[in-house]
Amino acid sequence: xxxxxxxxxxxxxxxxxxxxxxxxxxxxxxxxxxxxxxxxxxxxxxxxxxxxxxxxxxxxxxxxxxxxxxxxxxxxxxxxxxxxxxxxxxxxxxxxxxxxxxxxxxxxxxxxxxxxxxxxxxxxxxxxxxxxxxxxxxxxxxxxxxxxxxxxxxxxxxxxxxxxxxxxxxxxxxxxxxxxxxxxxxxxxxxxxxx
Numbered sequence: 001x002x003x004x005x006x007x008x009x010x011x012x013x014x015x016x017x018x019x020x021x022x023x024x025x026x027x028x029x030x031x032x033x034x035x036x037x038x039x040x041x042x043x044x045x046x047x048x049x050x051x052x053x054x055x056x057x058x059x060x061x062x063x064x065x066x067x068x069x070x071x072x073x074x075x076x077x078x079x080x081x082x083x084x085x086x087x088x089x090x091x092x093x094x095x096x097x098x099x100x101x102x103x104x105x106x107x108x109x110x111x112x113x114x115x116x117x118x119x120x121x122x123x124x125x126x127x128x129x130x131x132x133x134x135x136x137x138x139x140x141x142x143x144x145x146x147x148x149x150x151x152x153x154x155x156x157x158x159x160x161x162x163x164x165x166x167x168x169x170x171x172x173x174x175x176x177x178x179x180x181x182x183x184x185x186x187x188x189x190x191x192x193x194x195x
Contacts, residue, residue, distance in 0.1 A: 046073065047076045054194055057076065095170070123193050124193060129189075
C-alpha cells in the first residue's frame, strides 16, 4: 500500500483527475483500507475515528472542498454511503412517549447485537457496561406490540453511535444530577471507542 495521501480531487469526488496519482489511489475503498492498516495518523480528520459506525457526522465543509481545519477537524472526512439513516415520524413519536426505563433495555439489546455484528464488541464493552448499569428493567411485555416491533426494526438500521445518541437525547430533558452522571459516563465511553 502506498503511504502517499490522495489528492484533494480524489477526496472530494472519489477519483483523481491527474493520471500520475490515479495509480496510487484508484478508489475510496483503497483509501479506507489504507487508513485501517496505517493507523490513526493517516486519518483525514479527528472526527473520522471509528468510521463508519462511531465516527462523527460528515463535515459539510469538507464535502464542498472548503474545510479549513484539515486533520484537526472534529467531523468525519470520509465517505458516508447514501443519506444518513433517520427514524420516521411515527417511530420518533413512539420514542418520545416511552420512558427512559423502557428505552434503555431496548437500545442495550440492539447496541450489543450491533457491536457483535460489526466486530467492535471488545471496544464497545465500556459503553455496554454503562448501559447495563443504568438499565433498571428487562424488556417488558409492551415490546410485543406491532408498534414496538416496527420501532425495533427501525432501530436495527441505525449505526452504533446512533443508538447511543437516542439514549443521550432521552436523558437530556430531565437535567437531574443522576441523568447528568449517566450521560457523562456514556459520552466518555463512546469517546474512548473513537480514539
